[in-house]
Amino acid sequence: MNLFRALAVVLALTLGLSAVPAQASDAISNTSSGDPIYSTNSPPFYKMLGDLIIARPLLLGATVIGTAAFIVSLPFTALGGNVKEAGQALVVDPGKATFVRCLGCTESGYKQD
Template sequence: MPATLSRILTTTVAVCMLAFASAGHANTINDAPSALEMTADAVIARPLLLATTVVGTAVYIVSLPFSLLGGNAGEAGEVLVLGPAKSTFLRCLGCDSSGRRQGGPANESN
């Protein structure tokens, strides 16, 4: 009986995770963040992302010998260092997606 309950619970969790992931991809990109979103991004998200970048760099350096032996040092660097760094430094303030914004509010009125 406990094995059956465990399987049901595992299946339920997996289905929920898949459902929430698809709902997150269905959202449109917010190109015009509000002042509250910009403030929260500057005060909360950016310092956390910077800390994630620093910790990821430390983990990458510690795991580098193993990554080199495994042949995935580039992939480890992308995930542990470059991904968080891009989110920290190359994302517009308050935006959800990484990368530079291709136009500003001045360009939208044209």
């Protein structure tokens, strides 16, 4: 792959990740039980489809790129003493958004006490 194609792929991934809109709606409005601790987030099919086709592949790419960046920056972060923060920001957060979020949901992870 020549330099122009590689640059075009990186630019497309960057623009794609920045174009994913942040969901600002409150998840409590979709609650069936009314309990704020246990909320059933049941997004419509178009959000699930968009998440499956667009967001998950982009988030998987961000997780892979973040992992590579973490490995490259590991000697410097070890010297600076912030390995945990770098790992959280570059690997764990994108991984949670990719693998631990329900399809079409806006929040990552499980709600636990």
